[in-house]
Amino acid sequence: MSEAMKTEWVKLVKERYGPDPGVEMSYREENEFYFLLEAAEQYEVEPQMLEYAKKHPKATAMQMIKYLDQIAPPGLPPCASEWDDDDDDDDD
Numbered sequence: 491m492s493e494a495m496k497t498e499w500v501k502l503v504k505e506r507y508g509p510d511p512g513v514e515m516s517y518r519e520e521n522e523f524y525f526l527l528e529a530a531e532q533y534e535v536e537p538q539m540l541e542y543a544k545k546h547p548k549a550t551a552m553q554m555i556k557y558l559d560q561i562a563p564p565g566l567p568p569c570a571s572e573w574d575d576d577d578d579d580d581d582d
Contacts, residue, residue, distance in 0.1 A: 499536040502543055503527050507551045522551035529558055532567035 496504075507523045509515045515523065530539040535558065542557050543549065549557075 497531070497536060499530055499540045499543075500527060502540065506543075507554075519551070522555060526551060526554055526558070529555075529562070529567070532569050533558070533562040534567070535561050 503523070503526045507519075507526060509520075509523070526539075530536045538561050539554065539558060543554065546553070
């Protein structure tokens with residue numbers, strides 16, 4: 491992702507929850523980080539997440555995920571219709 495394509499949300503998540511150079515993240519921390527990067531965009535709630543993050547600058551990644559869970563619509567994200575279904579290739 492080029493610097494120009496990064497949203498304010500992505501920049502904030504990388505700044506707050508991204509890995510520090512030379513410091514290894516735990517498996518849980520890494521999963522939380524990537525989930526926050528992707529899920530807010532996929533569920534189309536980046537503006538709400540950004541607003542919450544600005545109001546709660548000390549929120550942990552898990553607190554942010556819990557908030558996302560509260561505001562995201564139920565079910566798969568809207569972009570799920572674009573996901574490739576590997577089972578379709580087996581029908582040939």
